[in-house]
Amino acid sequence: MDYLYKFKDGLTIVKDDMPLGDHCMHYSDDWESLLPFQVPGKMRKTKQLLNYNESVNIINRISYGVLSFFDEIPYSVPLDHIYMNGKLYFHTSKTGYKINGVGKQASYTVVEDCGINEEKTTHNHRSVYILGILEEVENKETKKDVLETLVHTLCPTQKVDITDQMIDNVNILELDIQYMIGKEHIR
DSSP states (O other): OSSSSEOOOOOOOEOTTTTTTTTTEEEOOOOOGGSSSSOHHHHHHHHEEEHHHHHHHOOOOOOOOEEESSSSSEEEEEOOEEEEEEEEEEEOOOOSSGGGTTTTTEEEEEEEEEEEEOOOOOOEEEEEEEEEEEEEEHHHHHHHHHHHHHHHHOOOTTTOOHHHHHHOOOEEEEEEEEEEEEEEOOO
C-alpha cells in the first residue's frame, strides 16, 4: 500500500498523481475540514511528500525526535522513541514537566540528516511530523513490551530482564498518531 496518511475513520490522503481508491482523497483536496482537529498548512512543494511506509521507515531508523506541547508555556524536549502498533512510545521518569502534556495534543518531529550539499547550498534531510494526543500508559504488559522493545532497539547487545520494579519505577507515554506527514528535501 502506497498511501500517505491513514486516519482512524479510514480516510487516506494520497499524492495528487496517485489513483484514488475507497475512502481516498488527493492531497490538494479539502480533507482538512473533515478532521476533528486543526493541522498546519499544506506543503507547497508536494513532490517532496513521502508516503506512509517511507515515513514509518524514518521513524524506525531514527530513534529520537522532539516532543512538543503547550501547557503554560511552549515546551519541547528531545526524546528516544519506539514505534509500535501505530503509536509512538517514550520512557520518562514519574515526575517532570513532560507529565504536563498528558491528555493534550502534542507534536513529535523526527529528522534524518542527509548532509549538506555545498554545490546547491542546501541542507538535505527527510522529516516526519506527527500530531496526536499524549497519554500515560497504565497497563503493565504494555509498559513491559515497550521497555523490552526500547532496550532491544537502542541497545541490541544488552540482555536486560524487565522486572516488576522496573515497570513500576518508569513512566511510559504514548502518542496516538492522529496525523502524520513526511517530506524529503534532497538536492
